[in-house]
Amino acid sequence: MYGMVNKAIEELVISGYGEDIWEQIKLTAGVEEEVFVSTEGYPDAMTYALVGAASEVLKMPASDVLESFGKHWILKTAQNGYGDMMAAGGKTLREFLVNLPDFHSRVSMILPHLAPPKFYISDIEEKSVRIHYQSHRAGLSPFVVGLMKGLGERFSTPVIVEHAADKAAGADHDEFVVRW
Ligand code: HEM
Incomplete structure (x- = not known):
């Protein structure tokens, strides 16, 4: 993945827990990079090693680390680094989610080696x-x-996800119903 992902994990950890904890996480992960x-x-x-080590050092389930990271990605990383692109994604939560399948194709124009996930949207209702x-x-x-929770905060529209x-339990792919 592009270095910005590891860099965002670094920012999230340092802003919440400080430099020493970050160094401990890198050591646990066996990551020697000084900068990403x-x-x-x-x-x-x-x-994956950084997320696993953060879970170990912070004594937090890896799923909680990943969820906090998702919120941070929307509210800090994407907003601060790519504010115009986020603004172009939509003016409301519903609009942003309906446009989500096209989002990374715009990101790919500036990050050509991006290997993004695929999203598609169904069951489009007024509030879900x-x-x-x-x-x-x-x-x-x-x-x-x-x-999704980060997007809810971005649009001041609290969500239930x-x-x-x-997929881990055998489904063809993962599906999320987002309600607000
Ligand atoms: C301008 C904002 C964004 C940028 C610059 C961006 C960029 C990236 C980058 C660099 C990766 C790592 C993959 C790679 O390096 O090949 C990634 C992965 C990912 N992005 Fe985005 N992204 C943005 C917004 C979003 C939004 C709004 C969503 C969904 C709400 C999203 C969902 C994901 C997911 C789930 C992954 C994990 C990779 C996977 O599932 O395979 N991203 N994105």
Whole structure:
């Protein structure tokens, strides 16, 4: 994944727990990089190792780490680094979610090696949608839940996110029903 992902984990940890804890997490993960370059590629395994080590050091389930990371990604990383792109995604939560399938194709124009997930949307109602999520990466559904909650905060529209189909439990792909 692009370095910006590891960098965002670093920011999240340092802002909440300080530099020493971050150094401890890197040591536990066996990550020796001093800095992550946002636009350079790093192995996915490094990101997974950082999340696993954060879970160990902070004594928090990995799913909670990923969910916090999802919120941070929307509210801080995407907003501060790519505010115009986020603004173009939609003016309301509903609009943003309906447009979500096209989002990463715009990101790909500036990050050409992006290997993004695929989203498609069904059951579009006034106050809910069903989000289908497909990725070649495993175990990131709590990250998606955090992303949805982050979007809820972005639009001051509190959400309830139901993980309605779970690939890890044998479903064809993950599905989330988002209600607000
Ligand atoms: C401008 C804002 C955004 C940027 C710059 C961005 C960029 C990225 C990058 C760099 C990755 C790592 C994959 C790679 O490096 O190949 C990624 C992954 C991901 N993005 Fe985005 N993204 C943005 C917004 C969003 C939004 C709004 C959502 C959904 C609400 C989202 C959902 C995801 C998910 C779930 C992954 C995990 C990878 C996977 O599932 O395989 N992203 N994105």
